Amino acid sequence: MTTTTSSPSPGLFDGPEPEDWRRYFGFSLDHKVIGIQYLVTSFFFYLVGGVLAGMIRTELTTPISDFLSREAYNEVLTLHGTIMIFLWIVPVVNGAFGNYLVPFYVGARDMAFPRLNAIAFWLIPPAGVMLITSYFIGGASQSGWTAYPPLSLTTPAAGQLVWIFSVILLGGSSILGGINFIATILKLRRPGLKLMELPMYCWAMLGTSILVVLSTPVLAGTLILLAFDIVAHTGFFNPGQGGNVVVYQHLFWFYSHPAVYIMVLPAFGLVSEILPVHSRKPLFGYTTMVYSILAIVFLGLIVWAHHMFTSGTPPWMRLFFTIATSFIAVPTGIKFFNWLATLWGGRIALNSAMLFACAFIVNFVLGGITGVALAQVPFDIHVHDTYFVVAHFHYIVYGGTVFVIFSSIYHWYPKFTGKMLDERLGLLHFALTFIGFNLCFGPQHWLGINGMPRRVAEYDPQFTLLNQISSVGALLMALSTLPFLYNVIASYFKGKVAGDNPWRALTSEWLTSSPPPVENWHGPAPHVRHPYGYGAEPQP
């Protein structure tokens, strides 16, 4: 049989690729190069999304709309949300770290489908650029990242269509990536490597990719229907023509609730790699961690209508979705306590990676608690579409995932580049981010409970002080980016040389040079039986 000639094994790169920095700018098939391409590209979009956030917070320092017109505010808000979700969080925790680490963890020299992998990446820059340029040419979408009809049918059509088109492209990229991860983890493992020996990040990526493959296509189908309503004047979601807006919400949230797990499960996986290394202890409760990921995947698919408690949902539906949603707290809580138990009694090195990881645990538990509160119908009806919801999901997406992303950058930068990051700048970065973040989003809980609606450029003057505090926090967060950017650029040129394994970690990306050679290891792929075998005691 010669049918496997195109399967990735040594010698899969079909042309001579340049060996230096130039390959980071081309259509490379190397999973490490693609991972870095994802990381840098999505970080660029993070900066764009951050500038937009700054514009939002500037507008909200006063109760009247003075800095931005109402329309511009809506456009900025929509772009901010869309960019942060589809061009920063999803590609960075899946595409960037997933591509870099998963092949190492399964003992492979590349992803299962390297060409598909490169295509998936190269869909992202055009989609992102298109989305942003729509702002300058004729105006961007104004209907928020949820694009609810009838709002999305009555705001200017051109911007909305560009939005739909880019989101479908980004969703397509995400699906191709998901297929690749599932195939890599299930089919490309080094012979003899068992599933239960895999580092936790692989399990997280497996769960995430299942969600991606099952739910993202539904979003694409929904947006196609929405596009028909806009272009061909069908009435799927237009009540004036006999259509039904609530159907859009169901379909949208069937994707978008799993999407929140697509944004946070990989982060769970990354912290599960980082905490054991820097506390020199095995990951506590490996098996329960695996089963909680699988439980979260299952539950994540059947809780979507908790976003629709105020959309005229019948009582039985409210009951079902409240109960199912509250159940998610169980596997999530298991993971939370396992992380704490991993730290317990460890020899903790409080470096930048660890500070961000520990802060993740704190922020995430706050966001999780407000999440469970929001799942209770009587409370949700009070605070739905207020700043309380904004606070909830920023505690999770920013306080959770973005903190983990920074932690991961401090942890893996030595592997990516061969140089260490500066710890003093890292500490400054952390302090500014942590204080700025809590100052920015903490007060929003109060704003929401007292009734300040989200997504509006103007507000009642009684909310002024808390909004100004929030904006100061946002300013600190913006400033925190400066030491970070300086650090990653300067350290690349004059940072301390890292060596192969500066953290004395056990997973297989560290058992090779920094940066690793094209085929990951100089010799055969190592078989890591105990990725968390730290300390004198063997794994429990």
Added chain:
Amino acid sequence: MTTLPSISTELQEPSAAVEHEEHGDFRLFGLVLFLVADGMTFAGLFAAYLTFRAVNPLPTGGIYELELLLPTINTVLLVLSSFTFHRSAKLLRAENSSGCRLWLMITVALGVAFLVSQMREYFTLPFGLTSNLYASTFYVLTGFHGLHVSLGVMLMLIVWWQARQGGSITSHQHFGLEAAELYWHFVDGIWVVLFGIIYLL
């Protein structure tokens, strides 16, 4: 700092046989995952249609009447084509490449007949895309499926070309054919569901 903790990592040197062991062909597995994703797109559209049916009554005076004869013939055509495709693949494995190509062509003919008759239905129906909610769902669902059929026909033509004497598809190397066959069965399966909920329900 203290000494390195006991590293239980084994850097064993696998024998050359292990290191170069061929991984099975997982491209079909990748295709299955893709079809799951594609199937979920349809599932979303079907769910939308069924919900419309359940909660949105047809506006009074709205016209939405479907003939059953033509679509039933269409269903028969497609189901038949799954069998002819299967036969074609079996012949290839039996080293009969001309037989394989013949039955592939018959499958193409059935696919094209389906598309033609679908077009005929479109042009004779008393309603258009925007006539009412049901008309819209009808056209979008059948149209989306029709796109899949067209893609399948194109894939078959490519495979037909590759299976010629001296082409890249042989009785030993037939991933392309298998992939196209799997895809075609998928498209047929979707049609059966679609026929059930749109025409029969």
